[in-house]
Each structure stands twice: as C-alpha cells, then as structure tokens.
Amino acid sequence: RATVCGYPISIFFIVVNEFCERFSYYGMRAVLVLYFKYFLKWDDDLATTIYHTFVAFCYLTPILGAIIADSWLGKFKTIVYLSIVYTLGQIVMAISAIHDITDTNKDGIPENMSFHVALSMVGLSLIALGTGGIKPCVAAFGGDQFQDHQEKQRSTFFSIFYLSINAGSLLSTIITPMLRAQECGIYSQQKCYPLAFGVPAALMVVALIVFIIGSGMYNKTAPQGNILVKVCKCIAFAIRNRYRHRYSQFSQRTHWMDWADEKYDKLLIAQVKMVVKVLFLYIPLPMFWALFDQQGSRWTLQATTMDGDFGLLTIQPDQMQTVNPILILVLVPIMDSVIYPLISKCKLNFTPLKKMTVGMFLAALAFIAAALVQLQIDVSVTNIKKLTMGQLVKPNSPTHILIYFPENPAAVPIRHWSPGKDHQHAGQTGGRLSWRLKFSLQYLIVCVLFHRFFNGYSSILNITTGTLDFGSTVKNKMSTYANVPHGEAKFHIKDNAGNQCDYSLTLGFGSSYTLLIPSTFKFGTNSINTALDIKPNSFHMAWQIPQYFLITAGEVVFSVTGLEFSYSQAPSNMKSVLQAGWLLTVAVGNIIVLIVAEAAKLPDQWAEYILFASLLLLVDFLFAFMAYFYTYIDPAKIEAQFAHSDPKDKEKKKSLEMGRKDSDGNSNSDRKSSYTSHNEKKDVQSRM
Numbered sequence: 001r002a003t004v005c006g007y008p009i010s011i012f013f014i015v016v017n018e019f020c021e022r023f024s025y026y027g028m029r030a031v032l033v034l035y036f037k038y039f040l041k042w043d044d045d046l047a048t049t050i051y052h053t054f055v056a057f058c059y060l061t062p063i064l065g066a067i068i069a070d071s072w073l074g075k076f077k078t079i080v081y082l083s084i085v086y087t088l089g090q091i092v093m094a095i096s097a098i099h100d101i102t103d104t105n106k107d108g109i110p111e112n113m114s115f116h117v118a119l120s121m122v123g124l125s126l127i128a129l130g131t132g133g134i135k136p137c138v139a140a141f142g143g144d145q146f147q148d149h150q151e152k153q154r155s156t157f158f159s160i161f162y163l164s165i166n167a168g169s170l171l172s173t174i175i176t177p178m179l180r181a182q183e184c185g186i187y188s189q190q191k192c193y194p195l196a197f198g199v200p201a202a203l204m205v206v207a208l209i210v211f212i213i214g215s216g217m218y219n220k221t222a223p224q225g226n227i228l229v230k231v232c233k234c235i236a237f238a239i240r241n242r243y244r245h246r247y248s249q250f251s252q253r254t255h256w257m258d259w260a261d262e263k264y265d266k267l268l269i270a271q272v273k274m275v276v277k278v279l280f281l282y283i284p285l286p287m288f289w290a291l292f293d294q295q296g297s298r299w300t301l302q303a304t305t306m307d308g309d310f311g312l313l314t315i316q317p318d319q320m321q322t323v324n325p326i327l328i329l330v331l332v333p334i335m336d337s338v339i340y341p342l343i344s345k346c347k348l349n350f351t352p353l354k355k356m357t358v359g360m361f362l363a364a365l366a367f368i369a370a371a372l373v374q375l376q377i378d379v380s381v382t383n384i385k386k387l388t389m390g391q392l393v394k395p396n397s398p399t400h401i402l403i404y405f406p407e408n409p410a411a412v413p414i415r416h417w418s419p420g421k422d423h424q425h426a427g428q429t430g431g432r433l434s435w436r437l438k439f440s441l442q443y444l445i446v447c448v449l450f451h452r453f454f455n456g457y458s459s460i461l462n463i464t465t466g467t468l469d470f471g472s473t474v475k476n477k478m479s480t481y482a483n484v485p486h487g488e489a490k491f492h493i494k495d496n497a498g499n500q501c502d503y504s505l506t507l508g509f510g511s512s513y514t515l516l517i518p519s520t521f522k523f524g525t526n527s528i529n530t531a532l533d534i535k536p537n538s539f540h541m542a543w544q545i546p547q548y549f550l551i552t553a554g555e556v557v558f559s560v561t562g563l564e565f566s567y568s569q570a571p572s573n574m575k576s577v578l579q580a581g582w583l584l585t586v587a588v589g590n591i592i593v594l595i596v597a598e599a600a601k602l603p604d605q606w607a608e609y610i611l612f613a614s615l616l617l618l619v620d621f622l623f624a625f626m627a628y629f630y631t632y633i634d635p636a637k638i639e640a641q642f643a644h645s646d647p648k649d650k651e652k653k654k655s656l657e658m659g660r661k662d663s664d665g666n667s668n669s670d671r672k673s674s675y676t677s678h679n680e681k682k683d684v685q686s687r688m
Contacts (some may be wrong), residue, residue, distance in 0.1 A: 002217065007153050008145040013214030014159075015164050018138055020207035021083075022168030024090060025131050027176035027200035030318045032182070033297045034304070035193050039097060040117055045601075048297045049594040054124045055293055056590035059583045061132025063228070067575060068133070070226035075141040076218060079134050085209045090201035092123035097193035099130075100186040108188030119222070124429025136579065145219050170325045176200065177316040228577050234264050234272050267642040271571040272634055279571050279581050281353075281626060288558055289589025290596075291612050292365045292551060294322055297593070299370065299544065305377050306541045307508075320544055327552040335556055352565035353627035359558025360620040364613045371609035373547065376539045378606070379501035461517065466492045490517070499523045508536020571635045601652040 002009045016430055032054070036047035069078040095101075096119030102112040110116055142161060146154040153507050180196035183189040238260035245259065253259060303317035343350045489507050496498040501523040505513070516529040566578045602608045 005149070007157070008217070008219075010145045010214050010217040010219070011142055011157055013210055013217070014142045014145070016162055017207045017211040019164040019168045020203045021086075021131070021134070021138075021211065022165050022167075023172040024086075024200040025127075025172075025206040026169045027172030028090065028093060028127070028197055029296055030173045030176050030321055031180045031193065031196045033300050034318055035097065035120075035306075037301065038191065039099070039193055040113065040120065044298075044301050044605075045597050047301070048294075048471040048597045049225065051297045052590040052593040052597075054128055055296075056587045056594075057125070057128035058132045059587035059590070061129050062135040062583050063580050064129075065133030066580065067226050067229060068134040069137045070223050071229065072223055072479075074146070074220060074223045075137045076215070076220045079137050082130045082133035083211065084130075085126050085205070086134070087201065087204045087208055089123045089126025089128075089130055090197065090204045091393065092119055092126065094194050094197040094201050096123055097197050099188075099190055099220040103187055106187035108185065108190050128183065135583075136576070137459070138357065141218075144221055155675065166325055166329060166632060167237065170322060173322045173325070174319060177318040180318070181316050181405070205299065210393075213453070226576075227574055228580055230578050231574065234260050234268060235276070237263055238269075267639065270638055270642055271574055271635075274633065275570050275574050275577050276466065277370065277633075278566050278578060281630065282581050282585050284619045284623040284626070285562070285585040286588035286592055287616050288360050288363055288554075289586045290592040291367055291616055292555060293586075293590055295324060295548070295551065296592060298605070298608075299547070302370065302374060303541055303544060306539050306544070307394075307536070308541045310542075315541055317541075320541060320548070323545060323548040324552050324555075327549060328556065330559075331553055331556045332560070351627075351632075352561050352568075353623075353630060355557050355561040356565070357620060357624045357627065359554040359556075359561070360616055360623065362550050362554030362557065364616040364620065366547045366554065367609045367613035367616070369547040369550060370544075371613070373539070373543050374606035374609060376605075378604070404611075434490055450511070453664060459495045459497070462494045463491055465489055493517075493523070495523075503528055511536040569633060569635065571639060 004012075017618065033047050033051045036042045036050060037044065040047075042050070065082065073081065098114050099110045099116075101109065102110040102115055104111050139158070139161060142157060143154060146157070176196045179199055180191055180193060182192040182195060184192040184195060235257070241259040241262065242256050254356065255273060257276065259268050260269050260272075300318050301322065303320045306317075308315040308317065340350070400563050434547060483672050484507060490502065491503045491505070493503060503515075503526070505515070507513070514531045518527065518529065518532060523526050531536045563582065569577050570578050596608070596611070598606060600611060602611065624657065
C-alpha cells in the first residue's frame, strides 16, 4: 500500500475524519444546554436532565457499535453507516433551531414549540447512536492500517490522532458559542442556534465524505467475533450454573466463576476472573463522572449569571468550557514530567489507585469551589418577583418609579419588598389622578439582560435597537421584554407622525431595565426615566477558573491513571471489555446527575453543588477502602500458568488449544481493541 514518510496514506483520511467528527460533536454539545434554556424555554433542571440523558446515551451506544463492528459489519461499514445516521441527526438539530418555521405571526417566537422539541429529540437520538456507535471503531480502524513492523509509526499515529481530538474539541467550543451569539432569521433576528448547529452538521458531512474518499486505500479486516459477547456469555453461564448447584450437597468451588468450567476452558475463566476483579473497582467511579460532566450543564448555566467582560474580549458563557481542554494540554505533561517524578523522589508509594483517590478528591473540591462562586453570584444578582394583582387603577402616566403597570402583569418589577407580606403603594400624577396597587409576593423568576419600555406618551411609539424591535407600543402599555446585548445600547424611537430620536444607555452585563416614557416626553430631549430591575452582574466569569482547574487536575489524575491501571491488570485480549466497562461508568454518572436534578429539588444551586461534593467524598472514601484490599497481579504470568497445563489430559489440552486458537484468531481484533483502549485513554482526557 502507498505510504508517505513510512506512514500509510489512509491514516490521513482517518485523522481528518476524527478532527471533523470531534468538532461536530463538541460544537453541538457546547451550546446544547443554552438551546434548551433560551430557545425551548426549559427551566434549568429540565435542561440539565435532558442534557445528561443525551450524554449518557452517547456513552451507552459504544457497546452496541463494538458488537456490530466485530460480529457483523466490520469496522469500515459500521463507521460509514453510523456516520450517515450521525450526519442526519446533526442536520435535524440545525432544522429544529430555525424559529421561523413555526413563527406564523413573525414576532420571533415559535408558535408550535412541540414541533421544535420533537425534532430536537429525534436529532439528539440519532447523534447519540452515531457518535457512540463509531467511538470504539475509528481508532481501532486506524491501528489496522499498520503492519507489525510499524510499531513506531503506529505510536506516532495515536499521538496525532489524540491531537486531532483535542484540536477539534478546543476549536469547536470556541467557535460555536460565537456563532450562537450572532443574530439571524427571516422574519425577526434571534440568537443564531441554526448556525451554531449547522456548522457542526457541515463538519460531519465533511468527515463522512473524507472517510469514504479513502475507501480504496484502507486495510479492511473481516469481523471475527466480539470478545465482550463471549465474556458476558461465560459470566451468565457461571451464574446460572451456580444457582442450579446452590444446595449444600454440591461441592463448593473456590471462585464463583469456576462454575463455568463445565462449558468454558480454564484459560478463558482465568481471564474473566481478572476482568471481573477490575470491574468491581469500577462500581464507585460513576460518581466522578456525575460531577465532571456538569461542566457542560450546571457550570455553563452558572456562567450565564456572571460578568463575561474581559476588556477587549467578551466571553460567552458556553465558551468557558474551553478552559478544560486547554488545561489538559498543560497539566498532562506537567503531571508526567514534574509532579509524579517529584513524588517518586520523595519515596512515596503513589500507586495508581491512590492517584485515582486523589483525583476524585480534587473533583469534590472543584464543586465546593463552584458552591462558593454560586454564593457570591446570589449576592450580586437581584431577583424579580412574580406578583398577583389585587386592585389597580391605571394611571394616565406613571410617576412612582417603584411600580409599573403592564396590562397583563406577568412580571412586575418591585425594587423594595418584604417576603410574605401584602404591600400597597400609592402615587399621584400631576395632582389630578390618584392610583393604588395591592399585591402579594408569590415566587421569584430571574431575567438576564432583558429590557422593556413603558409608553406614557400620547401616541403609539415604535422602538428599535440594532436588529431588535420592541414593536409598536401603544399609550399606557408596556412593551415586551427584549434581550439586548450588554454595553452601549442605542434605542431608536419613532412615532406615527415621523418624529424620531435616539436614546443611549450603558447596559451592564446581566442587567435588566424598564425605561419609562412620560406623557411630557419630547423628541430630542433626554426625558426618559430608567428603572433598574436587576443590577448588573458584578461577579466575574474568571472566578470559575479555579473550579475548572481543580476538576481538570482531578480528571488527569483520575481518568488517565484509571485506564492505565485497568489495562495493566487485565489480559491483553480483553481490553475492549474494560473499555466498555469504563464507558459504562461515564453513562451511569450522567444518569446520576439527572436523577439528583429531578429528585433533590434543592432551593439553592450552591446547596446542590455541596450535595454532589459530599456524595463524591463519601464514594471516594469507599473507593479508598476497596483499593486498600486490592492485590496487584501480573496477567501475563497467570495466563502462562494455563498455557503450560498438564498435556496428558487430552480433553483439557484440546480445550486449551481451542482457546489459544480462538485467541490467535482474534489476535488481530485484540490488537485493535488495544489500540482503541490506548486511544480511549487519551480521548477521555479530551472528554470525547
């Protein structure tokens, strides 16, 4: 096959494919929770629940993809077919975000939100099946392109492959939030979620085309059976056989897996025992991922309530996720070249399981830091109260800046209130008309960067700012809230007679204002009154960096070490089984998040952060206890013992030879599993 500098040309198509696919996945995921919150109008808990349900499915489907590839279609066809499904999912997501499709009255608000929700769920389901299904195949397929004598080139390939993963992840989490922040639309200009989802969809199309172009150059191996299926069958037979012989008259066996030796050879049983021993240690691990994957949900929602102004640069809330891949690239070499060697020189026995324990502890500290940040946010943000109106005499024009009168008061701003009490405010307009308002405080809502106008002028006014239109506001009516970018805002005001003027106001990040146009308003004069509904956010996004640093340090110590430990303790032909188990812990971790988000219902977000931190500390203690009693093994030595068993026993010998034959027959597949595992170790670093 054709080579360039000793490398098969085919690997370049695979690397480009992986870069585009990772850009597509992480680009879509970066803006997903904000799409739920601001486009679909879901509350934070529902947005978090659906987000983590999606991520959980993305880490469950790799098991299905591995079985399909190894037992049925082969890796190449599996990648192509599931990439088509993946691409369709991304396209459906982009279409679901086009608000003009159901915006029949052209006011920028979709009339049929159920349509958009249904499309979104279909799109996410297809994406989860596609991205998860190809996850265990692409890296292994890349490893297939090398011959046995190309070990050095193969190692370099995985380094380049890892770089493409991180490059795609990093660039997408920078670019797609910028695309989302743009405004687009046919009838009205809104945040451009179609573009934010459309570009990842286009990248997935490119990934598929590039991969297919290289078809004639690939080394394609036929499916040879999946070791995961074989292991599951062996374990299931052992459990059933043990249950059938549960009574005391049957002789007991040293290990419960020994009940499988009536059907399976001793070598396979010994290998399964080693795998089960490691999988047992996986039981506490999902709690780590429950915290880790909230970077894309709770932490992103937290950033929406913070000040993202970095001087010349304004950071979008979803762009804070880029801190993680950046810190990974910095911390991985520091850990390997500085921290671990220093610990070794201090004569400390810093075993892999101890490293994992420290990693979970750092993740718990990260959520304690997030809770402290949340407490400061709660101090800096003023909540608006939703009210029930008692009696109201509508004034000719408002003069009391504490109370405003929309016709249907869904969210009336009150700047002074006492919880649980009825209030009355009275005022007078020019000594001619008195008014009175009685209300009871009900529950709070939060508005960020929203502004509106009250028109007390004698005619209809049309108010715009940039591409935003507040609509035609009639006399003594309140306009709708509009989301105005922070900074210097210029409002253009025009009446039916053609009179017009501009009014400028500096808007702080996260602030909310009601602008009062009195009956005495004159064009060209600065006679508009402003009432601050929500103070600008005074707590900066930079305060999230410590929690990102702690969670990333925990990931580097926990994730990389965990995979290295697992592979060192398992037979070489069963690394794919451990890979499936590791991905399963990620899926279960995300399920834990959605359960807690729905079940806990804590009134304060900082309390939820503390709850997660406490749960992880508890699990960390349990893991440390389990690790204390763990005995490290050498799988190669254990396998060698069975390879030199008694040759006089013909049945055993035949069984063992069949086992070795099966193992040799799957050796190519096993090497692929090893390649996949090696890449997954790196891929988890970049949070594939």
